Amino acid sequence: MIRKELVAASAEPLILSLLAKGESYGYAIIQEVKARSGGKLQWTDGMLYPVLHRMEARALIKSRWGESETGRKRKYYSLKKDGKLAMSKHHEQWSVVQSVLAGLQKEQYV
Amino acid sequence: MFDLEQAILDWRRQMLAAGIQAPVPLEELENHLREEIERRAKSGLNEQDAYKMAARQIGRAPELEKEFKKINAPMEIQKVIKLAGFICAATALGGQLFICAPVVFAIAFTPGGSLGLIARVFTVAGWAIAVAITMFSWKYNHQLLPAIRNPRPRRAIGFACYAGCLLWIRFVLFHLPGSVIENISLFFLAQFLFESEWVVIAVLGGIGHGLEKAACRQKAMVNS
Numbered sequence: 001m002i003r004k005e006l007v008a009a010s011a012e013p014l015i016l017s018l019l020a021k022g023e024s025y026g027y028a029i030i031q032e033v034k035a036r037s038g039g040k041l042q043w044t045d046g047m048l049y050p051v052l053h054r055m056e057a058r059a060l061i062k063s064r065w066g067e068s069e070t071g072r073k074r075k076y077y078s079l080k081k082d083g084k085l086a087m088s089k090h091h092e093q094w095s096v097v098q099s100v101l102a103g104l105q106k107e108q109y110v
Numbered sequence: 111m112f113d114l115e116q117a118i119l120d121w122r123r124q125m126l127a128a129g130i131q132a133p134v135p136l137e138e139l140e141n142h143l144r145e146e147i148e149r150r151a152k153s154g155l156n157e158q159d160a161y162k163m164a165a166r167q168i169g170r171a172p173e174l175e176k177e178f179k180k181i182n183a184p185m186e187i188q189k190v191i192k193l194a195g196f197i198c199a200a201t202a203l204g205g206q207l208f209i210c211a212p213v214v215f216a217i218a219f220t221p222g223g224s225l226g227l228i229a230r231v232f233t234v235a236g237w238a239i240a241v242a243i244t245m246f247s248w249k250y251n252h253q254l255l256p257a258i259r260n261p262r263p264r265r266a267i268g269f270a271c272y273a274g275c276l277l278w279i280r281f282v283l284f285h286l287p288g289s290v291i292e293n294i295s296l297f298f299l300a301q302f303l304f305e306s307e308w309v310v311i312a313v314l315g316g317i318g319h320g321l322e323k324a325a326c327r328q329k330a331m332v333n334s
Contacts, residue, residue: 026138027145045142046169049135050177057181057188058326068141075138 002041011043011051013090016083019061023078026052052077060086112158118143121165128171135178143168187265191322194272198315199248205308206241240305247309248316252323264325268318275314282307 018029026048033041055061060083068074079087122140130136143164150160168174214237218230258264 027142030142044169044173045146045167046139046174047177049138049142050174050181053135053178054181059323072141072144073137074141075134 002037007041007043010041011048012055013087013094014041015048015051015055015077016060016079016087016090019077019079020084020087023076025074025076029077055083058082112156112161114147114157114161117158117161125171125174129175130171130178139168139174187261188322191265191268191318194268195248195315195319195322198272198275199244199312199319202244202248202308202312202315203241205311206237206244206305210237210240210305210308237305240309243309244312247313248319251313251316252320255317255320255324257324258321259325261325264321265318268321271314271317275311278307278310278314 014033015029018024018032024032026045030043030045030048033043052061052063056063056077059080061077062080063075063077066074066076118140121143122136125136125139130139146164146167147157147160150163151157155163214233218233258267
């Protein structure tokens with residue numbers, strides 16, 4: 001299981017990257033993150049919504065109410081222009097962290 | 111006998127009691143809860159266990175409320191500032207379209223009169239530029255404004271601009287009546303004063319709105 005702090009730090013880049021593929025809603029976002037991480041990235045489901053609302057307040061994403069296949073009301077989120085910019089920044093920064101870590105890890109086996 | 115709808119109703123009451131607001135985000139959370147119950151029920155769990163696990167997975171009401179509260183507090187002030195900016199821009203645009211435009215077009219398109227063709231073209235062009243400044247200053251001025259991260263001075267400047275708008279409207283209404291403008295011998299200076307009334311409102315109003323937007327953008331970049 002991935003540590004709580006890392007889960008929290010990765011929430012925004014993951015949400016932005018998922019929404020870059022197209023609009024989605026809270027439950028689907030959580031399910032996709034779980035599936036892609038093989039269940040290792042576990043969020044407390046409800047905590048996703050304050051994150052989504054905060055990102056919406058910062059104009060990174062926007063939302064609209066729609067309907068599910070069963071007719072239930074559903075809030076869909078999609079990426080805004082500033083969200084795309086923020087996503088590329090995240091990717092850049094996570095790549096730096098990842099490459100530093102990979103480099104250090106490599107040195108340990110030399 | 112377990113009643114799922116009653117259990118969800120009780121869960122809603124707990125959320126409302128903790129301060130989670132309806133319809134948003136409570137509806138969103140309830141939809142999530144129902145989808146999770148359905149998924150767990152499909153995988154073979156009975157309704158009661160599916161509900162218990164889904165409710166636990168969604169989190170405790172006080173903790174969720176604590177997180178939502180962090181967003182709502184600054185949002186209220188931000189909404190007021192944005193609304194004030196919008197009202198300024200709408201007032202300014204209304205002034206340009208419903209007060210300036212009839213005068214400008216009457217001058218430009220009345221046959222005869224003392225104005226030549228070039229002066230008439232300049233009259234319309236001046237009005238069009240004023241309308242463009244009115245519209246774009248509200249929408250895009252945040253790109254030119256500094257990002258003030260401390261909310262107190264930022265909002266103080268914003269509110270000072272809105273107060274400036276009100277003072278300016280008062281000045282225009284009581285101290286710069288149409289007769290003063292008409293008596294100015296230089297035609298283009300008179301037109302400039304006539305149209306700049308509304309441009310000033312749009313620019314001042316746009317600053318409060320723009321400063322918030324610039325700060326939001328900066329915050330988004332820093333947090334990214």
